[in-house]
Each structure stands twice: as C-alpha cells, then as structure tokens.
Amino acid sequence: MTTDLRTPALSALAGQTIELPSWAFGNSGTRFKVFGQAGVARDPYEKLEDAAQVHKHTGAAPRVSLHIPWDLVDDYAKLAAHARDLGVQIGAINSNLFQDDEYKLGSLTHADAAVRRRAVEHHAQCIEVMRATGSTDLKIWLPDGTNYPGQDDLRERQDRLADSLRQIYAMLDADMRILLEYKFFEPYFYAMDIPDWGTSLVHCLELGEQATVVLDTGHHAPGTNIEFIVMQLLRLGRLGAFDFNSRNYADDDLIVGSADPFQLFRIMNEIVAQGAHRPESGVNFMLDQCHNLEKKIPGQIRSVMNVQEATAKALLVDREALAAAQRSGEVLDAHSVLMDAFSTDVRPLLGELRESQGLDADPYAAFARSGYQQRIERERVGGQQAGWGA
Amino acid sequence: MTTDLRTPALSALAGQTIELPSWAFGNSGTRFKVFGQAGVARDPYEKLEDAAQVHKHTGAAPRVSLHIPWDLVDDYAKLAAHARDLGVQIGAINSNLFQDDEYKLGSLTHADAAVRRRAVEHHAQCIEVMRATGSTDLKIWLPDGTNYPGQDDLRERQDRLADSLRQIYAMLDADMRILLEYKFFEPYFYAMDIPDWGTSLVHCLELGEQATVVLDTGHHAPGTNIEFIVMQLLRLGRLGAFDFNSRNYADDDLIVGSADPFQLFRIMNEIVAQGAHRPESGVNFMLDQCHNLEKKIPGQIRSVMNVQEATAKALLVDREALAAAQRSGEVLDAHSVLMDAFSTDVRPLLGELRESQGLDADPYAAFARSGYQQRIERERVGGQQAGWGA
Amino acid sequence: MTTDLRTPALSALAGQTIELPSWAFGNSGTRFKVFGQAGVARDPYEKLEDAAQVHKHTGAAPRVSLHIPWDLVDDYAKLAAHARDLGVQIGAINSNLFQDDEYKLGSLTHADAAVRRRAVEHHAQCIEVMRATGSTDLKIWLPDGTNYPGQDDLRERQDRLADSLRQIYAMLDADMRILLEYKFFEPYFYAMDIPDWGTSLVHCLELGEQATVVLDTGHHAPGTNIEFIVMQLLRLGRLGAFDFNSRNYADDDLIVGSADPFQLFRIMNEIVAQGAHRPESGVNFMLDQCHNLEKKIPGQIRSVMNVQEATAKALLVDREALAAAQRSGEVLDAHSVLMDAFSTDVRPLLGELRESQGLDADPYAAFARSGYQQRIERERVGGQQAGWGA
C-alpha cells in the first residue's frame, strides 16, 4: 500500500455514506416461507431505531429509505424528527406498485386507464411524504410485466408507461428527482416492462434531467458485466443510485459483497475512477437486501462494512501506475496493478478511520457487545412484526 | 404425416396419463404477492373436485398428488373414496420440509439431530397417508440449503442427508418408492443440498432400487440440456417421475410448454425413443406449476393439452427415417426428420382421440362452456382459500 | 386458420426478403477445428453463385452481404454485375476489425490513435465498395473488448469509440446508414466495448439519424427476452437490421429457428405487430450463421425457410381476437390466440406461395435434386477454399 494513497483514501472514506432500507429491519423471506425473528421492529419508528444502530457503529449510514405504504404513519414531520433525534435522516421514498390486487396485470402499464391513474396518484402521496420528510429522491421500481407471450401488447405497455411516468414527473418539485429502477425478471416471468438499463435510460431521457437510473446489483442476466453499466451510466450522467445486494442466481437479495466481493470492488473501482464516490456526484449508494436467515442489524452492519472495504480497495488503486501499464499494452501488468489493490487487507485502514471518528474499529463486534439485540428481543413483545406486507 | 404412424400414435396417446398436483387448485404467487381468485378451493375435497374437472374434459389426468400437511384430513380413506367417486385417484404423496420454523437452517440435513429426526418422522406420517390412499410414490423435494459460504459444512450436510434418507427408505413398503427431486436454487441462494441430477442419483444409488430421481423441468441452470438428462436417467433405469412446468429465468412454474414448446417436444422425444411413455415404464408424468395470474382449472387443462401435443409430435417422428438419416451422417437431413414431426399440427389428431373417447375435441373450450367456473365462484363463499400455507 | 388471414399473409410473404452472408458459403468452425467440405466456394464470385442457388429455390433471398477484406476483388462493378447476372444483388458491407495483429488490444477503441486511424480508414475502403456495388448498409460489428479487469480503461474506450464512429459517420453518403452491432461476449471475455443494445443505441443516438442498431439473435445474455428488445428498438425507430441465427449457449451461430423456433416466432410476431416486416420499414433481415457440420447451401435454404415459417405464423395471428382477449384480462385466452398461430402447420401455405411463384413447394428437396451440390464438389478442385481467414 503506497503511503500517499492512504491519506486521500481515508479522507474519501470519511465522506462516504450508505443509505439503509427501512424494510431490512422487518421480516422477509421467499415465496416458500418467511421465518420470523425475535425482536424485529413493529413500526417505522422502531425500524428507524434499528437503522440508527447501524449508523452509530459504522458512522457511515446516516440515511434511511422509506417504503410507502409499508412505512405509512400519521405524522411524517414527527417521524422525521424521530430520525433526527436518532442521528439519522429520511432518504429516498419508495413507491409500491405490486401489492394491490388491482395491479395483478400491471400498474403504470395497466390496460385500464383507471388503474394507471391510481398508480400515478400513489406517487402523489409519495411526493407528499417527500415534502414532509425532506426527501428528494422518489424511487420507482416498476414490478409490472407479463407471464405469457401474448398476455398483453408489449409495445402498448411501453407507451402507457411513458405516459404514466410523464404525469409523475410533472408532479416533482424542482429539487426532486425520479430514480427509475430496472429488473431482469420477477415478479413476472415472461417480460418485465423495464427489464434492463437501456429501457430505464430511454424513459429517463424522454422525461428530462430530473430522471435517473437506479442500478440494483441483483437485477441482471447471468454473466452481465455490471461495472460496465456503471461506467456507461456515469458517462451519460444518468446514474442516480445503487441498490446494493448480492446474487448467485436470481434477485437473491443477499448481503452485498457476500457472493462476489471482487465484483463489488470492480464496481467501486469504476465509481472511484470517475469520482462518483464523492457526495457531490449525486449518486445515492443504497442497500436493498433481505436478511431471511441472519439477524437484521448485524446484516446491515456487515453490508456497510463490505461496501466500505470495496471502496477502500478502489481508493488504493494506484491510478498512475494503472494508466501507465494500460498505455504500455502489457495486459498482465495493468491487471496486476488492479489486483494489488484488491489483495490488500483494508480492515486495518478502516479500523483506523473508525477510531479517528470515535468509533470501535470493528462495528460488527461492537454491536454484538452492546446488548441492543438482547434488549429488543426482550422488550419488543406483542404487536405485529414489520414485513413486506405491513 | 405418415398414415402408419397415426394409428400407433393414437393408441399410445390413449394410454398416456398425467398426474395433477392438488396445490395447483389453491392460491399461489411470488414473494411479492399472492393474488387471490374467486372460487378457489378451500379444502382437499374441493381441490379434488376441481382436479376431476381436468380429467373429465381431457380424459388424461386420472391422478392427483397430495401435499402433506397442505392436504391433511382426518380420514384419508374417505378422501380416497371421494376421489374415486369423482373418477380420479390419489397419486404421489409430497412431504413438506420448508414451512416449519425449525427448518430454517435445514431439515434432513440440519446440524441438530432432533430436527432431523422430526423431518424423518414427517415421512412416516406421509407413508401412513400413502397406505391409507393406495399411493406408492413418496416424493421428496429437499428444500435445504445455505445462503452464505461458510454458513454450514457442505460435506457434513451430505452425510446427514444420506443418513436421514436411509431411515426414510427403511420405512417403505415393498411396493413403494422414493422419488427424490433436485433443484438448482431457491429457497436458498448459495448452495442447495441436492442441486443437480448427479447428487440426486448418487443418493438413490446408495439407497437402493426403490429410489429414483424426479426431474422438475424448472430446476436447472440456464442452458441445461434437459432431454439429455432424461435420456441418461432412463438409460440408468432411475427416472422415476417428471414435475412438468415452464421456466424462462428461474423456477418460474409457468404452464408446461408455454415458454419453450420445442424443448417439451425434445423431452418427449427422448421419452418415446426409449418407450418410457408407456404406463409400464413406471415414469410418473406429473405437473408442478403455479397459476398466479391465470385461472387454475383452465391452466391445468391447457397444461395437459400441451403435454399431449408434445407427446403426439414425438410419436409422429418417423424413427426409421431418422435412424437412416443419422447413419448417413447428413446432419440436416436427420434434423429435418425431427423437425417435420414438430412442425405438424397435431391438434386435429388429438381432437380425433378425444372424440373417440366421447370427449369434446377442445377441452379448454368445453370447460369454459360448462359453467363450472361460474358455479364455484358463486358457491364457494366464505372459508379460507387453499394456498401454500394451508 | 382463418381464411381472411391467409390472403394478406400470402401477400406479405411474397414481399419478404432475407439477406444472405457471403461467408456462409466458406468454411467455418470453432477455435478447435474448421472441418472443410468438398465443393466450398473459393472466391467471392463462387460464393455469389452458391448464394444465388438459395434465391433460385426459395425466391426470398435476393441479396448477399459482403465482408471486407474476405470478399476483396479487383473490380467491384464486375462483382456486382456478376451478382445481377445470377439474379441477386450486393447487400450490406461488413467491415472487419478482428483479424489484424494491430487490433489485438482494440480497433476503434485502441489506446493508440494510429491504430484507431487505420480502423477508421478501413471503413473508407468499405464505403468505396458500397459506392461501387450500390450497397447502402455499412455494418459494423465491433469485436473490441478486454479479457482482464484493469487491462484498459472502460470509460476511455467508450470515448475513443464515440470519436471513431463520428469520423466514420461523417464519411457516409446521404443514402447510406451505419448498422451498429452489439455482442455480449467473444472474442473478449471480460468486457466487450458494445456489449448490449443500450450501448449500441447510445452511440447511434449520438451519431444521428443514419445510425441504427443491428440485433444479432445470438449476442445476448442467457434468458434475455429478445422480442422485447425488437419491440423497443422499433418503438424508437432504431432497429436497422437482424443478424439471424440460433444459440443454445453462447454465440453458437446455428441455423436460425433450429434451437428455439418459438422464440423466432415471437420475434417475428413483434415485427409483424409493428408492420416492420414490410420492405418499406427499412429493417434488413439478414442471416449470420456458420455451417460447421452441415452443408452450406442446404443450411442457408433451411434457414430462409425457417424465417419464412415463423413469419407466416406471425402473419396468421388473429390480431383482433388477440387485442380483445388482452383487453379482457383473461391471461390464458390471450396467450391461446398467439399459440393457435404458432401451432398451425404453415408448410402448405408456403408451398402454395412458392408454387404461385413458379418454384418448387420444397426448396430443400428441390436443391437436393438439382445436382448443383454434386457439380460443385466435382468441379471445384484446386484453389483455396474460402473461410474466415480469406
């Protein structure tokens, strides 16, 4: 590790933030089974309390995304104040287009104009939440699609989608933006209506400057080179946010960096190469994961640490040496410069960072020692645990 | 279509049967949402009534698989008699190893011997149901697996699995067999404990002659040549059954033949080439699908028709001409013989078969006209609709 | 088959043309082995003669793509006249960016400006061939990419590519267009520089109206819904051409329609739904295949027939019934309308079409009877058989 890369790396890492999803603190599972866990949060307030623990120990997770209607409350000013009291703030607002019976055959793309209208209006509600909480990111994951060839007209669905998005876009305040997500498959299994980054980009270009693409690392075909897409969207100025997680097969929603830490490093390398790790880049680094088997708060802590480690490695790439090796045409030399950074054990560097911030060098262990988990398991008795359905 | 292929094809088709899954008549969905449908069956008796409709109109679906505990009743002799009254019978009995909280980290493979014991004993219960209903097929889909590298010891899990299976095998009556299913992924996303046909076969070989492999057409890695596996398992005498359905991406559980009818044809072609379409082959052709969007009974009728059409095409392959072309080394000529059968419109042939059996040539239309769907939507009010959880 | 769909289908089929690749008449193979065949063409003139046989028997293949420098000749006016004498004409001109030692690390994207300049200038040569032959389509498949992370800067490669393409675009005559192809992987295995339709589209949008996307059916990630991309590019007015072939695994370059005839039908269904099968749509339907094992001319004939059959089925979709079923929300009914067309045996309809054009109903058999294959095997002795290297 070259000494003069350490100092700027520490500085950059100190400025990095990762947004947490409120739903990571509720129960989740597969279509086969949702396994409940003791101590799981029962309302948005408790979710924020759990999320604040992640920030408390990592110092890097000061925002929490909400999901509407899962996080519906009577008073959003109060929820935002609760967040502030806990040392965090409300991040992106996620709309939900997949849990109404009406949406079985589509929401923003539905053949019936009345259903589309309801789906559009749901975003008006989300924008109200944004205004009340100070959020500026409206995240739209369109779950629409079809299961069978012929089920609906693919082209008309695109046209309806464009029309619905135009209406939502028109509601945005000047400081708001749409984050438009794509997904390869699920919950539909023949054709998703926004299956790839190209489709998401095409709609964003049509909408205007306040529309950008969200890249969920689990939403691609097998073998897709994700860092290439990251690079391309940054080049086009349209990468709005990440949904970080891991996959081996489908949208597995595992802990980011647990399935392929080298891929996460390569993604962060493209980010760092274009300076998009800096807060002013406007790229929102969010987690979007399920913790079906593992505990929720440790799972989020581990995830934040994994992103930090990948970022630290990317910051330690000797870019001058890399550029020189690339220019030389010596393929292995250039590859080796990159691999040197990846092979570095950055845990001491991050420990140093945390200690300089008054934190424990090992957030995972610190949380385990804190007794918080035992306390919530003891105290959160009764009530309805949060989950995707609530 | 060569005349002398038609007659034996009609005869073979008349003998073909396809087993229906009771759970196809309950609600199902994705992890995101289960959309309910009017008229859905509320108990095993109503599921059998719906299944009997499929047999009534197709004449080819005389058996119904049960799933324990979804189909738990007090009196299985009564349920079997109900089936007989409806013109059908009980088929394979499916055990359930994925819905107990105890099974979160495994069932037959769990590190804790007490959990494994419970999972083994569940099969004793299933075998009791088999004795009561006359079923001889015990179908075991092992949903066990892990989500993270290191979560558990892969080797020890195999050894525990082998031990659990031995205990179950020892409980079988002489006329019973185990159908052991494999699955590429889901509900676990790092390593399934029976991920491929090789693993299933290895366990079957260790168990003995009464253990055979179930091939679910949706349980393979992308690009897998499924008909090759069919051929190999037949060659080894270890293909016990099919779980038919369709996939584009994961275990999508779409209607068989809806995603790739040519694949279904190629599968049936290997079946017919080795004579395994004949009832005496012992291969049980079962459906295992979800109908998340489409209606349940028409979905099953369509599925049975799709299997019949693929079988009919396979029966129309001119095997003498095929063998001659294969021997000639003329690649395209051989391919063309196969494609000629696939290009044939076999709907008239199947219509003829059905009319010769006193059925309507078009079961799908006949059911739609029958008024049954309207009747159950009207009459099945109140109660709890069946689903994966009940 | 509804009677009133037959007549317009016949009319549309009569107007459909499929372009043949000159290289399909030379030897090809895998990295492991190129198996030679008796009678293979030895120069561009002989390739045109073989291609003309495909048109002679199908009546649907009146154009031949050239590949430069594989089809370099001294006098292109003479070559074009030779084509006309044979009843065909020159189609798209393909540039070659993958066989110069200089291009090992890139061509239009190479770090060295001198290499990029040579690659750009190669297109000036291709445009000269276009002017001499009357071709208006310049097809660019960019084989550039990298094998190892870090090997080169992905972003800079995009910027260099954009610059190179701008220079080529500036050379086009007003009636010419660029067809820009994308490919998931191969011949590089970490990152291709145009890996997906999104990247190709982004460059086309930047270039202007004379730049359109080529969709090669074998150039996608596993599971990609290709007909969705077809629909989207048509919607955006940027689908310039197809490279038809089949794949099971990678860019297998098998005969179109041989791996998944239902996929080919779904693609043609999107084409027909948007009227893009009509010559005036400007979509160029080209084959791009290898015949490693099968004979070259029969392989092309079979391919043309397969595209015709898929088109015929798409033309027989009862679009009124389909739209009505789609509007009804009855998923299976809508799917069934589509499947009815696919299940139809259209070989008689195409036989009728051919006979009305004075052709044999079965082009494959007619060619086999013609003695042409035996003649070229006898006469083409000596010389160097054409292949990818010549």
Added chain:
Amino acid sequence: MTTDLRTPALSALAGQTIELPSWAFGNSGTRFKVFGQAGVARDPYEKLEDAAQVHKHTGAAPRVSLHIPWDLVDDYAKLAAHARDLGVQIGAINSNLFQDDEYKLGSLTHADAAVRRRAVEHHAQCIEVMRATGSTDLKIWLPDGTNYPGQDDLRERQDRLADSLRQIYAMLDADMRILLEYKFFEPYFYAMDIPDWGTSLVHCLELGEQATVVLDTGHHAPGTNIEFIVMQLLRLGRLGAFDFNSRNYADDDLIVGSADPFQLFRIMNEIVAQGAHRPESGVNFMLDQCHNLEKKIPGQIRSVMNVQEATAKALLVDREALAAAQRSGEVLDAHSVLMDAFSTDVRPLLGELRESQGLDADPYAAFARSGYQQRIERERVGGQQAGWGA
C-alpha cells in the same frame, strides 16, 4: 491471522504442486483470430524450457502435461530426460479427439465402428507415451457432441461411449488411471456427450476404481456452484484432477483466479476441508488456460501464484471457530470466519515461503528481471511456433 495457523499453512503450501499444460506455451486464440507472440516455443523441448521457468521462479510447478499429437516427438525417453535436466517431469498425457476430419460427427461416440476404433487406438498411443515418460494420468476430454436436435441418437452415443471407454480402460497398467473430463458446451452446441459431472461420474463408476473425474472450472452452466461439486466428488472418492482457469461467460480459459478470486478460494476451502490439498490425496491440480493476449510464461506464473494465494487463505480458515459458529446457528458469524481468511493479505506469507525456499518473494517480478523473455524473443527466430494445430 492466528499464529498457530501460519505454521501448518506454510508447511502445507511447501508441499503443494500445480501442473502446467505444455500448450500454454504455444499460441492460442479464438475462432476469430490467433494473435502470435514473439519468442513462442516451437517444439515440445522449448515448451518444457518455458515451463521450467515457471517452476524455477515459483518452486511449485514441477510437472508438465503433454498433449498428443501436439507434443509428438521421436524419442520420449529423451524428452523426459530433457524435462528432468530442467528440474521438471512429465505429468498427465492428454489425448486429442477433436482435430481429425474423421471426428467431425464424433470420436469415441461415432456411429461408425471404424472411427471409434481409431479413436480408441489413439489412446493406446497415449499410453505408450505414458510408459515412456513415467506418466500415470491419462486425461480424456471428450469433445464429442451434436449441433442439432435429431442429428444423432443421444442414447446410442452414450452406449458407444461406454464401450469405447471400456476398451481404453482395459489397456491401462495397474498404476495408471483415467481422468475423465466433462464440459457444458463447445465445440458442439446442442448436446455434448459428457456435459456434466454426473455423466462423467456414471461412466467412471461403470469403469472401475482407476477412473476418476476431472473438473475444469470453466466447463459449467452459468451460476453452477463448483465447490459443491468438488465436495461431492471428494466425498465419493472420485475427484481425480482439476483443470484450473477462469470464466465469465463460456469456457473463456482466462487466468485462474482472475475472474472470481473468491470462487477459487471457496474451491480450495472445500479441498482443504477434506485434506485433499495434500499430495497423498491423489488430486492433480493442473492449469488449463489460454493466454491469447498476455505473455505466456508470466501468465502461468501469475496463475500458479493465484492458486497458491487461494490455498493459503483456505489454510488460514480457523476451522475450530468455523465449526463452532456453524453449530451455533449464527449464520453471519460462521460466514464471517470464512471471510476473515479471505480478507487476509497472504502475499507476505507466500513471500516468506518462497524466500525460505531460496526463491524471490515475487516470482512475477523476478521472471521479468531475469531477461529470459527477451532472450527467447531474440533467439527463437524461424521455425513454426507451437499452437493448437501443431
């Protein structure tokens, strides 16, 4: 890193050996282009000289696999002596079943008994080479397969294969074994005759104890969990050897550990967990890669280093802590134990090992400084560079 894991790790690493393929020192490429490199070996003797350089600098690569007929020489005793003089020895002998025109439609599976006989006899020749060189491993990669459904009878091909293998097996000396390789696809694109580990295992079981499976890390379907297969084959006592390399898409044959170093670690973790890293396990760890762009000798050095690093990390897994965490059911704790080892920078440990062996801590740099590359580029002028065809 726990101190008491370092010492046994160093000891185990000192005993680890990796076999090099002679063909890695000749030219290779894709079907599109083989880029030649200055200084490439021109005969088996020069290949051994290059391979010996890898061993000289890593101390871990004392064997070289030969490929027949690529490495045909007049006097194998002389070649083996040449190897010994260079400090290395001859490893596995690879047969070649893909470069004869006769093998276009199959070799050991060919419909024509005369072709099969020739293919079997080729192995008699390979066994002669084994006797002359002291090799005991006969590696058979069966490239046979078909491109089109119907092209040949899949079942008959299996039966012919079993018969051919029996004949080869019967020729083995008592101390010899067959290493039988499987491959998902390529050079055939519909059905390979040994496409998966299950098929390879089935044939090995039929043959007897002297037949074992070779696992090539690039020969699987997308998403396949390779370490699971490693575990299963070890459990069954049938893992004979590895062909190490990397893939992102197909059989990319990139440098092992360059595409997914975490996967390589997980594989070595299963190896170490069952003690199969020890020489007495009989598992032969071989490289099988192409160096299309990068230099050959540095590419092999890097590959050996990558395997060593993955092995070192696997040896540093705290297996007691891992087992305890696994027993506790704390999913993340168990995962963390594994990840701690992966996160460790083992380059210093390996540097220490090498220095204790009198080697340079950095073999890659040491080779670069040695001047060997410059010397062969200067001296190897004229002659025919080795490649897959020679």
